[in-house]
Amino acid sequence: MLPHQSQAWAALNALARTEPPRILDLYAAEQQRLSALAPEVGGIRFDLSKLPLSATHFEALEALAEAADLAGWRTKLAGGEVVNPSEGRAATHMALRAPEHRGEQAALLETAARIRAGALGPIHHIIHIGIGGSALGPQLLVDALGARGDGPEVHVAANIDGTALARAFAACNPVETLLIAVSKTFTTQETLTNLKSALDWLAAGGVADPVGRVVAVTAAPDKARAHGIGEILPFAESVGGRYSLWSAVGLPLAIRAGPQAFEALLDGAHRMDRHFLETPWLSNAPALAAMADVWLAAFAGKPTRAIFAYDERLRLLPPYLQQLEMESNGKSVARDGTPLPFDTAAISWGGTGTDAQHAVFQLLHQGTHADPIEFVAVREPGHDLDPIHHRLLLANCFAQGAALLKGRTRAEALAEAKGDEALANAKGFPGNRGSATILLDKLTPDRLGALLSFYEARTFAAGALMGLNSFDQWGVELGKQVANQLASGDTGGFDPSTEALMRAAGL
Template sequence: MDHLAAIRAAGAAPVDIRALFADEPDRLARLTASACGLALDLSRLALPLPVLDQLLVACTAADLPGWRARLLAGEMVNPSEGRAATHCAERGVGSPADVAVAQAAAHDGNRIASQLRAEGVTDVILIGIGGSALGPALLNDALGRDGDGPTVHVVANIDGEALHRALAACTPATTRLLVVSKTFTTAETMTNAQTSLEALAAATGRDPAAVKAEAVAITARPDRAATWGASHILPFAESVGGRYSLWSAVGLPLAIRCGPEALSQLRAGAAAMDAHFRDTPLAQNLPVLAALADVWAAHGQGQQTRGIFAYDERLRLLPAYLQQLEMESNGKGVGRDGSALAGPTAAITWGGTGTDAQHAVFQLIHQGTCVGPVEFVAVLEPAHDLPATHHRQLLANCFAQGAALLKGRSFEAALSQSGGDAALAHAKTFSGNRPSSTLLLDRLDPATLGALIAFYEHRTFTAAVLLGINPFDQWGVELGKELANALLAGEDLGFDPSTAALVARAGL
């Protein structure tokens, strides 16, 4: 049964958001919620309350409570790979067996982090890609400024320029490698790891094997890491997906830079959001409400793009992190049973940093022809001690952008500002009625960041349940890898003329 068919039918008519505030006296109360240091306001989205009620009914029809219970209990929720998704166990929520394994691994990770912090290491180069790099990079950038441990450099791209820059910023004699790969076969990661070993060995006059012996390997395949030659191996469960893996030993860079307690607090904040997601009624549940709004925007409003703008420099990597989380999880075309889906799935997630983006992409957001929800993320408490005017201007701009998207400016008002020039007035006219939401953090510390990331995880999961898809596989990333390997091996797979010409031109 297509439980979203009625939702799509309800979206036939356009929604006047401004009128909703007048017509729905309880709108603000029903579309705002707070938990775990986060406050969410969805009231400026094109989501009428009767539609919200329909979506809540759809949650029951899709068995969201059942799927949620199975996820948090460590039961099978990934049918294409026949396994559970146990990232929540890494923060203490799951089956007792999974939690016990995660806690033992966390203890080992804390030991290694403390050791690196104590033995004079100045730099750590983390080598990974995808979730093995995006999560650690977000944590390091958001929280690492005031850390007193080694500086962490994250290298993901196979482009040698990325590794060159990291190596140039390090002191070779006091640099350690952290190689992160779930399979420990990822081509980009293993190539960067080998080149790093050779470069550090050459710079210090040591044998590459000695440099490798000091490296830390983080993987779901410790056997392969041992064969590679790593002496320090931190395993994590095969059932922890790459884009959910920062809760495992993959989050070790935070403990290295800021101390093990920071990583513990991050996990505790996420566990608090797990409890909120599990225990709070759907109508007041932050991840559920946000997911319902996402599904409605795509199915009811035909909007398949969502901009994320972080009004805090420490969260500048959040849009990139969410791109993988949301698009790799829910960017599917078939349901759990392999049947084609009747409607849209994941939106295109994109974004930037406020206020920089206001002087660039916001032109399209306010006056362009592509309309989609915009999400503003801000932190109430600044971390710097510069004059208060900086943070006041930052928040004022954040709040004003959402207000301007909704309010707009009429042609008549623009004409009065344009000296009677009709063409100029049309250029200064804003349609308004453009959807946005706001997510406010009380502060940005490890616990609140943990809750924020877990909020987005459960939001993505809830949307997947409503859409009937599996958010824990990612077969779409495989075909390109296969063809790249074929090209490097010189195999002729009958490539199209364009590809063949490019290969010839590059001399591959």
């Protein structure tokens, strides 16, 4: 039986027909609310208490976890059993973090140490070529943790648009540049096209053996060898792209910040894995967040979730999470292929605070949409400037959640408008708009590892609660197939608009 066919799901549907709670009232009604809904794990506080769910909601969602056999699916994930039925695969990214299964990382760490020691010559720049998870994960790691690293500068080129690669070239000297080419199948059109252009650039820049300056990271090493590449780091077929940063795909961090930084990243992720695997659901940070996600999207009719990183070092977290969450749970069928009669993953979007406050927060505070918002902040700053910078940053972060919750009453708006009714209407705020805040004590490799593991577990748990397969991505594959057809010049059988666009572009 699928989760939505259970009594637990029916009970949640009934609960959704009741009046939504006023969040501020819940703090008075539930004396333990803050301690129950703000667990701390590995130096990270996950405050979910401002979300519009009561203890009754979470108890009903706990019953859904039992009906969905979340514990059983969690065991399958951790044990390397099949959790991707449409492709008949396990998903083994969690095992990469476990100390007893780090053999693959040994080659990664050794390669990073050799490169840092000059074994491939004086390397001062790395151009990392990949797309999707092969680029988003490594780019996030380096951007968040690499500022104070002492290894080569890392430049990531993902887009097939040559401008992306040209910008990387402009920042590098070819005789001091190493290429890292990441493709799970080593057939990815964008990656191989960019790699060829990068090899041409190395040759034109005076590098006698361009292919000798390439490290290939792939689950298909034979295909990389067929391109003449000798330096190859393999990873398992059962590691999906959006979960691959824990594998050799994370090589740029180990080169830029050192092998110890990568090991610490794994240690932090493993600590969060143990929490997810061993903690009861209503004290389990990823499970609580997943329950809230499912309630808000599938039952409360909230189609989006905004994530705002109040730390410049985490500016790439929102786009990273877009892929993780929407590629994993953006599905319309259950794991058995039958249609799902409810909304699944919310549309993930967001930005960086405080920039976003001057762009999109008008809608969040006063617009007609009242969807959940998530703030991510770090207690310790990542710079040595005047402490006022970080004090104002955190004050703005916490102020947004407080203001969304409190709003401004009619009486307060009238006073603010000095009795002007129209102006009072413009200055009023409904309040009772829910948010969550994730606060790291510091941004170190282990804390970032724990944070990313939290999001992975949360995404997996939400998928299990909805009964879908979080690990296939057939929508991505369809787009690739059609793009290849059009790129070959085959425009037959398409709609009139597409055919006209191809003609207008001269293709």
